[in-house]
Amino acid sequence: xxxxxxxxxxxxxxxxxxxxxxxxxxxxxxxxxxxxxxxxxxxxxxxxxxxxxxxxxxxxxxxxxxxxxxxxxxxxxxxxxxxxxxxxxxxxxxxxxxxxxxxxxxxxxxxxxxxxxxxxxxxxxxxxxxxxxxxxxxxxxxxxxxxxxxxxxxxxxxxxxxxxxxxxxxxxxxxxxxxxxxxxxxxxxxxxxxxxxxxxxxxxxxxxxxxxxxxxxxxxxx
Ligand SMILES: *[C@@H]1O[C@H](CO)[C@@H](O)[C@H](O)[C@H]1NC(C)=O
Ligand SMILES: *[C@@H]1O[C@H](CO)[C@@H](O)[C@H](O)[C@H]1NC(C)=O
Ligand SMILES: *[C@@H]1O[C@H](CO)[C@@H](O)[C@H](O)[C@H]1NC(C)=O
Ligand SMILES: *[C@@H]1O[C@H](CO)[C@@H](O)[C@H](O)[C@H]1NC(C)=O
Ligand SMILES: *[C@@H]1O[C@H](CO)[C@@H](O)[C@H](O)[C@H]1NC(C)=O
Numbered sequence: 001x002x003x004x005x006x007x008x009x010x011x012x013x014x015x016x017x018x019x020x021x022x023x024x025x026x027x028x029x030x031x032x033x034x035x036x037x038x039x040x041x042x043x044x045x046x047x048x049x050x051x052x053x054x055x056x057x058x059x060x061x062x063x064x065x066x067x068x069x070x071x072x073x074x075x076x077x078x079x080x081x082x083x084x085x086x087x088x089x090x091x092x093x094x095x096x097x098x099x100x101x102x103x104x105x106x107x108x109x110x111x112x113x114x115x116x117x118x119x120x121x122x123x124x125x126x127x128x129x130x131x132x133x134x135x136x137x138x139x140x141x142x143x144x145x146x147x148x149x150x151x152x153x154x155x156x157x158x159x160x161x162x163x164x165x166x167x168x169x170x171x172x173x174x175x176x177x178x179x180x181x182x183x184x185x186x187x188x189x190x191x192x193x194x195x196x197x198x199x200x201x202x203x204x205x206x207x208x209x210x211x212x213x214x215x216x217x218x219x220x221x222x
Pocket of ligand 2: 115116
């Protein structure tokens with residue numbers, strides 16, 4: 001309330017109605033009205049503050065977007081049997097694929113919809129296989145699972161002279177995988193993009209035709 005209006009208002013009706021009694025009651029009425037308005041203002045402010053506190057509490061608890069996590073459950077190799085005992089020339093015509101079983105755990109109260117899932121397999125820094133997953137979603141507080149099939153470009157692996165030495169000395173081929181799941185979590189009106197990545201190292205045991213020594217590291221980028 002500023003002082004100017006307090007001084008101006010009682011004067012305004014006084015110039016129209018010269019009766020001093022009415023002018024006095026008007027002033028009293030104005031004071032009452034002003035008090036009432038002040039009460040409303042305080043009431044409104046307190047209510048707004050309470051609502052704001054509730055909303056902020058919800059935003060930082062229930063509606064806070066938490067990081068989903070990805071996990072590599074299993075890796076399988078297909079077609080490896082055709083490699084054993086064959087020479088380099090025959091290898092060029094074989095198809096080896098790796099099936100990467102990945103689960104996405106969503107800790108949020110809302111669905112995590114992902115559209116961009118990829119897994120790359122590296123052999124000594126060179127991409128030897130790429131897979132793109134289908135779009136999907138992890139329901140609130142649930143885990144969704146998917147299989148990504150990576151076709152291995154064996155010619156790229158054979159281009160590395162170290163491969164045959166690795167196979168003959170240890171019977172193991174060390175590869176690295178890079179998995180990336182990108183999507184969004186929408187809680188009420190808040191939409192948040194989340195990308196989770198995972199790097200794993202593993203060894204392909206040639207004689208067992210299986211994967212062993214899997215070691216993964218996760219990173220989340222909001
Ligand atoms: C490998 O896969 C390609 C198609 O992706 C196919 O044309 C070819 O015949 C396959 N080779 C073998 C040895 O299975
Ligand atoms: C999917 O991710 C790749 C990088 O891994 C990026 O280049 C591409 O633009 C993304 N696609 C969509 C639809 O987000
Ligand atoms: C992934 O593949 C494995 C083995 O082939 C199978 O048991 C599993 O049900 C598959 N998972 C999904 C989500 O398709
Ligand atoms: C490969 O797997 C076989 C059978 O599981 C195992 O006996 C052998 O020790 C493994 N090789 C290496 C180098 O770990
Ligand atoms: C995975 O490896 C890439 C390089 O290929 C690196 O940029 C990224 O930070 C690594 N991520 C994790 C979680 O280690």
